[in-house]
C-alpha cells in the first residue's frame with residue numbers, strides 16, 4: 001500500500017467510498033466527481049500504475065469486475081449504453097493507481113469523449129501490424 005495514494009486508502013478501508021462490489025483482486029466504487037449517475041471506478045487492490053500492462057490475473061480481474069458491475073448498473077439504471085476507458089502514464093490525473101472508468105451513458109448526456117481521428121494509411125498499418133505481431 002502507498003500511504004499517499006487515495007485509492008490504496010479506499011482499498012484498505014481508511015478512506016470512505018461507496019463500494020458497489022469487491023472481490024479478492026478488485027474494488028469498484030462510485031467516482032466522487034461523477035460524469036453521469038453511476039460513474040464507477042474499478043481498481044486493482046494492489047497498487048499498480050497500469051491496468052493494460054499489469055500482470056494477466058490483475059488485468060483480467062479489473063475487466064471482469066467492469067463487466068460484473070456494468071451488468072448490475074444496466075439492471076438498476078437502464079442506461080442507453082456505457083463508455084469504458086482508462087488512462088495511464090503522464091496523461092493520467094492526480095491518482096497513479098490504475099483504474100478503469102465505467103460510465104453509464106444516455107443519448108442526451110453531457111459526456112464528451114472526442115477523438116481527433118485520421119485515416120489508416122496502408123503502408124503504415126502494415127508496418128505497425130508486423131511490428132506488433134512480431135512481439136506477440
Ligand SMILES: [Zn+2]
Pocket residue numbers: 002005006007008009046047048096097
Ligand atoms: Zn494505490
